[in-house]
Amino acid sequence: MKEWLNKFIQGRYGGDEYGRHLSVIAIVFLLLSVIFYNILQITIASSICFVIGMGIIFRCYYRMFSKDITHRTAENEKYLASKAETDKLKAQRKARAEQKNTYKFFKCPNCKVYNRIPKGKGKVEITCPKCGEKFTRKS
Numbered sequence: 001m002k003e004w005l006n007k008f009i010q011g012r013y014g015g016d017e018y019g020r021h022l023s024v025i026a027i028v029f030l031l032l033s034v035i036f037y038n039i040l041q042i043t044i045a046s047s048i049c050f051v052i053g054m055g056i057i058f059r060c061y062y063r064m065f066s067k068d069i070t071h072r073t074a075e076n077e078k079y080l081a082s083k084a085e086t087d088k089l090k091a092q093r094k095a096r097a098e099q100k101n102t103y104k105f106f107k108c109p110n111c112k113v114y115n116r117i118p119k120g121k122g123k124v125e126i127t128c129p130k131c132g133e134k135f136t137r138k139s
């Protein structure tokens, strides 16, 4: 039995960050399914959530036992890159929120980068440090 299991596991991809992320999403869908069925008594929504949750679980297991390690690694790296980008945007949003009493933030109309201007300086011409675009805003 143990030998069979070792042989089965050998060369398989296993778990990663993306797999953990998917399993959390699956659990959320399965919990929603239970809530819809038992508390809200909406059976169709419950069924839909159940199918989606089980589909995601199937995908998790498929990825774990997959032998296509190159493909699975690429999926994980894609996930990690998008997570890093989301985390960066969240941190920037948090920093802007913390400074909102002393600064005003204006998005550059050209490159969409945020420019920080001290509050209460009246109408100012802003030159975007990234692309050099000039635009006027009230601080």
Ligand SMILES: [Zn+2]
Pocket: 108, 109, 110, 111, 112, 113, 128, 129, 130, 131, 132, 133
């Ligand atoms: Zn710009």
